Amino acid sequence: MMASQANLAVIRMGDVVREEASRRGVEITDEAVGGMAHREREIHGPDIWARRTVERAPSDRIVIDGIRSLDEVACFRETFGDALSVVAVHASPHTRYRRIAKRQRRDDVITEEELRVRDRRELRWGLGEVIALSDYLIVNEGTLEDFREATRRVLREVFG
Amino acid sequence: MMASQANLAVIRMGDVVREEASRRGVEITDEAVGGMAHREREIHGPDIWARRTVERAPSDRIVIDGIRSLDEVACFRETFGDALSVVAVHASPHTRYRRIAKRQRRDDVITEEELRVRDRRELRWGLGEVIALSDYLIVNEGTLEDFREATRRVLREVFG
Numbered sequence: 001m002m003a004s005q006a007n008l009a010v011i012r013m014g015d016v017v018r019e020e021a022s023r024r025g026v027e028i029t030d031e032a033v034g035g036m037a038h039r040e041r042e043i044h045g046p047d048i049w050a051r052r053t054v055e056r057a058p059s060d061r062i063v064i065d066g067i068r069s070l071d072e073v074a075c076f077r078e079t080f081g082d083a084l085s086v087v088a089v090h091a092s093p094h095t096r097y098r099r100i101a102k103r104q105r106r107d108d109v110i111t112e113e114e115l116r117v118r119d120r121r122e123l124r125w126g127l128g129e130v131i132a133l134s135d136y137l138i139v140n141e142g143t144l145e146d147f148r149e150a151t152r153r154v155l156r157e158v159f160g
Numbered sequence: 161m162m163a164s165q166a167n168l169a170v171i172r173m174g175d176v177v178r179e180e181a182s183r184r185g186v187e188i189t190d191e192a193v194g195g196m197a198h199r200e201r202e203i204h205g206p207d208i209w210a211r212r213t214v215e216r217a218p219s220d221r222i223v224i225d226g227i228r229s230l231d232e233v234a235c236f237r238e239t240f241g242d243a244l245s246v247v248a249v250h251a252s253p254h255t256r257y258r259r260i261a262k263r264q265r266r267d268d269v270i271t272e273e274e275l276r277v278r279d280r281r282e283l284r285w286g287l288g289e290v291i292a293l294s295d296y297l298i299v300n301e302g303t304l305e306d307f308r309e310a311t312r313r314v315l316r317e318v319f320g
Contacts, residue, residue: 070280092295119293120230128288133279135252139297 003063006155013066016053046125050075061159069126070133085158088134093119095141163223166315173226176213206285210235221319229286230293245318248294253279255301 003010020040021033040048050072053064060083067073067086077084091099097112104110110118131137136157138150163170180200181193200208210232213224220243227233227246237244251259257272264270270278291297296317298310 090292090294090297092297093293094295116293120289123289123292126288128286128290128292129280129283130288132250132283132288132291133253133276134250135254137250137252137297137299139299 003155006152006159008155008159009058009062011053011056011062011064013049013053013064013068013072016056017049020052046071047075054079063155067127067130070129071126073130073133085136086130086134087136087138087154087158088131089138089140089147090131091140163315166312166319168315168319169218169222171213171216171222171224173209173213173224173228173232176216177209180212206231207235214239223315227287227290230289231286233290233293245296246290246294247296247298247314247318248291249298249300249307250291251300 017037018028018033021028021036024036026032026036037049044051046069050067054075057064057079060080064076067076073084073086093112093115097115100110100115136154138147138154140147140150177197178188178193181188181196184196186192186196197209204211206229210227214235217224217239220240224236227236233244233246253272253275257275260270260275296314298307298314300307300310
């Protein structure tokens with residue numbers, strides 16, 4: 001949202017995956033789409049979704065959301081060279097848990113332990129390594145306004 | 161250093177490894193010590209150095225330096241429970257490169273590409289996942305004094 005305010009095109013890698021799923025008639029559930037994404041990585045290589053994302057990039061003044069691995073970063077680096085900046089956002093598990101719990105309906109409660117298990121699963125593609133080697137890291141422990149301000153600052157630094 | 165000023169015991173996991181190497185008569189080079197550390201992980205499990213570190217912990221008012229994987233975090237969590245806080249420090253590869261280049265002697269220069277290769281190697285134990293799931297994240301892009309101030313703030317929050 002902030003990126004589109006700044007007149008930057010935003011490409012969500014999740015959308016690239018979901019649109020491909022839809023084109024193939026895959027049911028749009030987390031499990032079915034995730035399974036298709038996984039099989040495509042096994043068949044075409046771990047950076048397949050990055051390569052398909054690059055095909056849609058109109059220029060290098062874009063924000064790509066949803067990077068999951070250093071293989072994907074390598075693909076974007078090959079395409080965009082020094083114009084690429086990797087921006088990570090971090091909040092502690094406890095803070096993320098508090099935020100999720102606040103939004104949750106009573107019949108759909110996730111425990112802190114379940115969040116921990118899900119986190120470990122989602123890190124299996126190598127997202128942790130992307131964060132460790134990111135060019136900018138936004139610590140998101142404060143208010144939404146703090147986060148917006150930090151994001152604006154990074155967008156200004158990256159895009160001038 | 162900041163932790164010892166705050167009257168906290170500091171245990172460096174690297175020292176635990178080096179002392180074990182020394183006790184066994186292993187040559188104290190990065191390669192030989194690293195090889196020994198690696199073999200011990202394969203024989204005794206990925207958290208062996210955490211378990212040996214715990215044996216030396218006088219209390220839970222300590223700072224443990226050098227965590228490398230979520231297996232080690234799990235070992236510390238089992239020992240210290242909710243008293244455990246994981247603190248990560250992040251600087252971008254470019255910032256770290258500038259700092260290294262500044263301190264380097266002319267005959268011992270590492271290129272930015274070599275740093276990238278070394279980083280990927282050092283992340284193989286899962287340090288990125290530790291950073292991703294850390295309780296506190298200190299962004300170290302500013303001056304040494306900025307970093308000290310941020311560290312003091314975290315130590316105060318953790319130890320009261």
